[in-house]
Amino acid sequence: MDSHTVLYGVIGDPIRHSKSPVMLNRAFRESGINGAYGAFHVEPKRLGEAIAGIRALGFRGLNVTIPHKIEVMAHLDDIDESARAIGAVNTIVNEDGRLVGYNTDGIGYVRSLKEEAEPELAGKKIVVVGCGGAARGIVWALTRENPGAIVLANRTAERARELAASFASAEVSAVPWESLREACGDADVVINTTSVGMSPNVDATPLDPAWLRPGAVASDLIYNPLTTAFLKGAAERGCRIHGGLGMFVYQGAYAFEYWTGRPAPAEAMRQAVLESFGAAEPSPLQR
Numbered sequence: 001m002d003s004h005t006v007l008y009g010v011i012g013d014p015i016r017h018s019k020s021p022v023m024l025n026r027a028f029r030e031s032g033i034n035g036a037y038g039a040f041h042v043e044p045k046r047l048g049e050a051i052a053g054i055r056a057l058g059f060r061g062l063n064v065t066i067p068h069k070i071e072v073m074a075h076l077d078d079i080d081e082s083a084r085a086i087g088a089v090n091t092i093v094n095e096d097g098r099l100v101g102y103n104t105d106g107i108g109y110v111r112s113l114k115e116e117a118e119p120e121l122a123g124k125k126i127v128v129v130g131c132g133g134a135a136r137g138i139v140w141a142l143t144r145e146n147p148g149a150i151v152l153a154n155r156t157a158e159r160a161r162e163l164a165a166s167f168a169s170a171e172v173s174a175v176p177w178e179s180l181r182e183a184c185g186d187a188d189v190v191i192n193t194t195s196v197g198m199s200p201n202v203d204a205t206p207l208d209p210a211w212l213r214p215g216a217v218a219s220d221l222i223y224n225p226l227t228t229a230f231l232k233g234a235a236e237r238g239c240r241i242h243g244g245l246g247m248f249v250y251q252g253a254y255a256f257e258y259w260t261g262r263p264a265p266a267e268a269m270r271q272a273v274l275e276s277f278g279a280a281e282p283s284p285l286q287r
């Protein structure tokens with residue numbers, strides 16, 4: 001760092017578990033950019049002060065994580081169309097003092113799904129299991145790919161109905177949780193967006209992988225563990241599997257690209273996260 005270093009960071013509460021500093025600092029180093037990225041613990045009551053600090057100190061960019069993704073929008077000068085539609089911001093770009101909010105979670109997920117598991121989503125039947133905060137951005141980004149159908153199912157059925165209704169699009173529909181098995185039977189892609197199976201509850205699955213047809217894609221947003229029990233079961237069934245690490249890498253890659261205007265070194269970013277887990281390079285199946 002020197003007096004020309006451009007500053008970036010992530011705010012959240014809690015924040016010490018975040019892998020974003022390891023990943024983005026590797027990206028700056030790899031790209032020869034004089035940038036530095038830190039993690040900042042910001043409590044909800046100090047969010048406004050934190051954003052004022054970003055303006056005053058001239059940070060070029062900021063990532064925003066739980067619990068600030070919705071409330072931060074009130075402190076920005078402009079919000080990109082996709083973040084507005086999703087109703088949450090995870091990336092801020094400081095354009096000469098004007099703070100602009102974006103959402104890279106959904107597009108990061110879809111880029112990862114297309115590059116690592118299923119390049120063509122047009123016409124496909126996609127089942128989204130879970131309708132929490134992460135599902136919203138993912139469904140929005142999936143609708144841009146002209147799928148044949150997006151079917152939503154959530155343990156609390158009302159949330160699935162609300163999410164489907166908010167898209168007002170013929171291809172997005174909700175089914176009761178009890179109908180999930182039937183919905184999965186002829187699906188091309190089944191995505192777990194619930195937190196079921198996340199460490200330490202690594203043996204739990206939100207649905208029986210045997211409900212998927214062999215050859216379908218089983219996808220999981222969870223990246224700790226890298227291969228969840230749902231994905232292990234689906235691989236045994238003959239499905240193609242796709243873990244959550246790629247989504248994390250690509251949401252950060254898009255943020256890097258918005259901030260710097262340069263292509264993100266996604267492979268180096270992925271390796272940085274894996275090294276921080278103490279994990280070896282996963283097999284292509286796990287990616």
Ligand code: NAP
Nearest residue numbers: 130131132133134135155156193194195198221244247248
């Ligand atoms: P969230 O808003 O808290 O939503 C949690 C979802 O899980 C809800 O749909 C909830 O259903 C469902 N759920 C929880 N326990 C369940 C159970 N026992 N059975 C069935 N459904 C259950 O969380 P989120 O922010 O959307 O995150 C969801 C997951 O995605 C987390 O594991 C998170 O780590 C992961 N994620 C990954 C990335 C990435 O970069 N790879 C990014 C964001 C999130 P109800 O509505 O019925 O409670």
